[in-house]
Amino acid sequence: MTIPLDLPEAHSVHAPQHPAAAVDDAELTEKTVFGFWLYLMSDVVLFATLFAVYAVVCRSYAGGPTGRELFDLGFVLAETGVLLLSSVTFGFVTLAAQENRKQAVFLWMAVTFVVGAAFIAMELYEFNHLIEEGAGPSRSAFLSAYFALVGTHGLHVFTGLLWMIAMIVQMARDGLTAAVHRRLGLLGLFWHFLDVIWIVVFTEVYLIGVL
Amino acid sequence: MADRKTEHLPGAGASLHHYACGMLLSVILTVAAFALVMTGALPRNATIFVILVLAAIQIFVHLVDFLHIDGSLEQRWNVYAALFALLVVGILVGGSIWIMFSAHERMKPDMPGMTMPPETF
Known part of the structure; x- marks a missing residue:
């Protein structure tokens, strides 16, 4: 048995566009x-907890490698650039959606997906490299906190990529309906939000870490 | 440009100008922060202070240009929620650092307090 939890949205997809439906959509969008x-x-509170833990143990190396020895700032700068680029390409998704240009939404969503996936690939490479050097999460409190914080951010970005695939499927199936517009808007908030978190990550973890 | 379907969405007021401006400012702020640390142009404490200021400015740029927080009346509940989150973050991060570093200081083995009888604490 399926419970019609999605009733207002199903309604907006199938009902003819009369004014009352448009008002419902607007209110639903605002609330959502x-x-x-x-x-x-x-x-934000979740990340603040991880940042607080990192700040407390960031010099607890347990005789292991320090941030100065491990972090390659050139690589982190490249990662930062890639994530920033994906934020801007998602901006083009938002602009295309406003103008109801479906092909452009598809194109920029695909570009954002590829750029976002490149960020994840770089992060996995970095993690793998650290673990191979014997600087895995179990080496010291500093590295535990580092992997927990950066890993949680990466997991969020990965979730964003899955969401993008879901949106591409929904757009192909339903077109640019009110529900699809709404979800694109939320995904945009999520994606840009992750870029804001990354600003704090590269400043606190990498830049202050090598000082 | 916004029609009925998009007028209440987060990016409703967005334009190409926002994203171009956000990108340009972010690149400048990020490169400036990395360059300061990589060249070691300033003393350590001054560098930390400057990169924290640069990060704060960049967060503001992202909020305005990418997340489209514009302080309009429609968004006032979003801003209240954000301010409350900021308060929690301040207590959480500031409190953790304060308590843990204070505990760290007090547990130094060469601290005179360590030789005092426990009841003086």
Whole structure:
């Protein structure tokens, strides 16, 4: 048995576009966006916890390697550039969606996906490299906190990539409906939010880490 | 440009100008922060202070140009929620650092307090 939890959205997809439906959509969008914003704020608290832990143990090397020995700032700068680029390409998704240019939405979503996947690939390479050097998460408190913090950010980015695939499938199936527009808007918030978190990561972890 | 479907969405007020401006400012701020650390142009404490300021400016740029927070009346609940989150973050991060570094100082083996009888604490 399926419970029709999605009823208002199903309604907006199939009902003819009369004014009452448009008003419902607008109200639903406002509430959904605010609800998602509250989720993002709770995510801020999650990341703040990880940042606090990192700040407390960031010099607890247990005789192991330090940030100065491990971090390659040139590589981190490249990662930062890739993530920033993906934020801008997602901006083009938002602009194309506003103008209802479906092909452009597909194109920029695909570009954002590839750039986002490149970021994840770079991060996995970096993690793998650290673990091979004997600087895995179990080496010291510093490295445990490092992997927990950067890994949680990476996991969020990876979730964003899965969400992008889901949106591409939904757009192909339904077209640019009100529900699809709404979800694209939320995904945009999520994606840009992750770039904001990364600013704090590269400043606190990498830049201050090598000083 | 916004029609009925998109007028209440987060990017409703977005334009190419926002993204171009955000990208340009972010590149400048990021490169400046990395360059300061990589060249070691300033003393350590001054470098930390400057890169924290650069990060704060870049967060602001992202909020305005990418997340489109513009302080409009429609967004006031979002801003209240963000301010509350900021308060929690301040207590969480500031409190953790304060408590843990204080504990660290107090547990130094050569601290005179260590030789005092426990009841003086």
